[in-house]
Amino acid sequence: MTRIGLLGGSFNPAHGGHRAISLFAIRALELDELWWLVSPGNPLKDPESMAPLEVRLASARTQARGTRIRPTAIETELDTRYTVDTLAALKSRYPSHKFIWLMGADNLLQFHHWRAWREIARRVPIAVIARPGYNRAAHAAPAMGWLRRFVRPVADLRNWTNWRPPALVLLRFVPDPRSATRIRQADPHWHRRALSRVDLSRRTHSS
Numbered sequence: 001m002t003r004i005g006l007l008g009g010s011f012n013p014a015h016g017g018h019r020a021i022s023l024f025a026i027r028a029l030e031l032d033e034l035w036w037l038v039s040p041g042n043p044l045k046d047p048e049s050m051a052p053l054e055v056r057l058a059s060a061r062t063q064a065r066g067t068r069i070r071p072t073a074i075e076t077e078l079d080t081r082y083t084v085d086t087l088a089a090l091k092s093r094y095p096s097h098k099f100i101w102l103m104g105a106d107n108l109l110q111f112h113h114w115r116a117w118r119e120i121a122r123r124v125p126i127a128v129i130a131r132p133g134y135n136r137a138a139h140a141a142p143a144m145g146w147l148r149r150f151v152r153p154v155a156d157l158r159n160w161t162n163w164r165p166p167a168l169v170l171l172r173f174v175p176d177p178r179s180a181t182r183i184r185q186a187d188p189h190w191h192r193r194a195l196s197r198v199d200l201s202r203r204t205h206s207s
């Protein structure tokens, strides 16, 4: 049985915060691999401000170097955009893998807007990772009105593969204030430089 964590995201761009929380999660959940699902397009986000998928994926590969993190654009391959569909496709493609969905506390605040969010929680256990500025609000998130009864103690964490979903665990690692919004604010043209690096490496590989 392979233990896989799933961290879906825009990764616009990937940053050290993603890497840090992922490394903590790999250890805490004893994961064989943590897959970063670099989204072709978050259904709730404006595509205008989104760098091309290949540039975001390249930033994810850079951040994941030398770890058990596996950046993927598997939602493109599966032709899914909604997490509920991605999970169904992954579970049927990898029937012997055990999956756990990871998300930062900011995503829990929006979770009730996701398509079939209760169904997502019925499909896989969920680990919510504390994030500076969002934790108090996350405890009061609309989705928590329903999810609260399924919260598991951290003491039982290693046993997550035996949890029968819905099951939710709240994880606190060293708080990491990094965010893609801040990076874009400081460097609005990050993707242009990144795109030229992607093009360059493609040319180098094909030459």
Ligand SMILES: Nc1ncnc2c1ncn2[C@@H]1O[C@H](COP(=O)(O)OP(=O)(O)OP(=O)(O)O)[C@@H](O)[C@H]1O
Binding pocket: 007, 008, 009, 010, 011, 012, 013, 017, 018, 021, 102, 103, 104, 105, 106, 107, 129, 130, 131, 132, 176, 177, 178, 179, 180, 181, 182
């Ligand atoms: N510093 C962090 N601490 C905890 N969770 C994080 C952190 N950074 C990102 N995440 C989580 O990682 C997942 C993917 O994040 P995403 O790619 O949206 O990055 P982001 O920094 O939140 O981007 P943006 O600022 O554009 O919203 C989400 O579940 C998000 O909550």
Ligand SMILES: O=C(O)c1ccc[n+]([C@@H]2O[C@H](COP(=O)([O-])O)[C@@H](O)[C@H]2O)c1
Binding pocket: 007, 008, 009, 010, 011, 037, 039, 041, 042, 043, 044, 045, 081, 082, 083, 084, 107, 113, 114, 115
């Ligand atoms: O399925 C949905 O309705 C849905 C709505 C919003 C976000 N998501 C997923 O949530 C993950 C985090 O997205 P983001 O843009 O906040 O990094 C990513 O995998 C998205 O596809 C999914």
